[in-house]
Amino acid sequence: MTLSEEARDRLADIVELQPTKNGELQERWGMESGSDVHQYLENELGEHYYRNDDSLICATPEAAELVDVEPGIVSGDDGTTTAVRVPRLQARIVEVLPTADEDGDSVVAVLHALRDAYDVDPSTDDVRSALQALKRKGVVEAVYTTVPTFRLAVDRDELDVAISDE
Known part of the structure; x- marks a missing residue:
């Protein structure tokens, strides 16, 4: 699946902010609600993210390589x-x-x-x-x-x- 430029930028945000919550992404992306973030994640980035044991949003290792952004945490x-x-x-x-x-x-x-x-x-x-x-x-x-x-x-x-x- 090829990502649009917007989807790549948003995936880069996830890599940078991980682990993150819907609310942080909502603010970063200028969305109306956490539900909008969830829908976007499911529809556009479903194979590129997961939720960890604390239900926080993380990028897959492959996603981090795809956008060539350093993770937010080392x-x-x-x-x-x-x-x-x-x-x-x-x-x-x-x-x-x-x-x-x-x-x-x-x-x-x-x-x-x-x-x-x-x-x-x-x-x-x-x-x-x-x-x-x-x-x-x-x-x-x-x-x-x-x-x-x-x-x-x-x-x-x-x-x-x-x-x-x-």
Whole structure:
């Protein structure tokens, strides 16, 4: 099956963002709903993606070769994430989050750290979503106390972060 240019571009997005959710693809692709994303995946990219054990969307290895895009995550021999390609907000969050041996920060604390460090003003929902995406990629861990807090799951010096086009 030959892919259209749009389908190739969207497959490249999946490779870059994997593991990802319908909502992330909906935002990236400018679709109205997660159902629209699901329909597109089934109709246009059915043989090029799968859902992992957590129901997250991943590209097949053949799909990654087909679009010649580096995966969004690279893991070391021990399984820890060593490189990620993420949107600018997520890259900035990696820079301001506490390290694995420190107490985590709440979503609001991360928001304030971003405002202080970068003079940006993302919404709380955007920060929460970015933290969850980084958690799925193995870069961030959540510590559940009265309020969930987040900190790096990997050593900042051992992580290569590249910014993807937004």
